[in-house]
Amino acid sequence: MVRKTKEDALATRDSILDAAEQLFVTQGVAHTTLQHIATTAGLTRGAIYWHFEDKAALFNALMERAKMPLESALYLLEKQCPDDPLADLHEYIVCVFRLTVDDQRARRAFEIATLKMELVEEMNAVRRRRAEWKEQWMATCEGRIKIGVEHGLLKPDVDPALVALGLFALIDGLLRAWLLEPQSFDLVKVGEQIVDTHLECLRVVQ
Structure with missing residues (x-):
């Protein structure tokens, strides 16, 4: 059960990052809010805050995940x-x-x-x-x-x-x-x- 919970948490985190990546490309970082990201990912803002302290932390995690x-x-x-x-x-x-x-x-x-x-x-x-x-x-x-x-x-x-x-x-x-x-x-x-x-x-x- 614990393993499934961890896997679900990682999947949710990835879906948040995927949504942020999509929105940052189409409308820029400054014009993208956490609510935009939550809506695109099909989540609540609370779910995002569970994984990331703020938009800056989310953005930095996205850049760390990416390999340019x-x-x-x-x-x-x-x-x-x-x-x-x-x-x-x-x-x-x-x-x-x-x-x-x-x-x-x-x-x-x-x-x-x-x-x-x-x-x-x-x-x-x-x-x-x-x-x-x-x-x-x-x-x-x-x-x-x-x-x-x-x-x-x-x-x-x-x-x-x-x-x-x-x-x-x-x-x-x-x-x-x-x-x-x-x-x-x-x-x-x-x-x-x-x-x-x-x-x-x-x-x-x-």
Whole structure:
């Protein structure tokens, strides 16, 4: 009986998060109330308060549950000493674009975090996640670029920190532009072409 009660509680919690995710995408975080979420989930506000202290706690739990495209593809950068670091970075970035297009939950989480909310103190999960991911990206990307320079694959005057920051801005900007107007361009095809143009400028001409 206890096991069933726990399972029911988890199912209710997930239904609350699912409803919040749906509403945050369609009407934004600020314009979504706990009553909106309760109604969509078929619950009372009391049921929501049983699981979450307030909307900020609910929002942060939603962000903790989600795995955004930028994070989901990081396994591709766990390889050690790649033979071609630019190809490695290319594979990762294109995977991010594909996940954004194909993985609806990952896309919704990124859309909520970047376009549907204000980065106020109460909604600290996004700020923390973004800072952590950016730090990890910078360190990993800089490491790849340094390997490329050391192996004579990339131009010797390339600044790894600047490259990492530029690629971060490029990825983030393309994702935001596509989310605002998904029909305006093919994120995977056009995104790959833009990224390749940028990366090839770093390569030593043989």
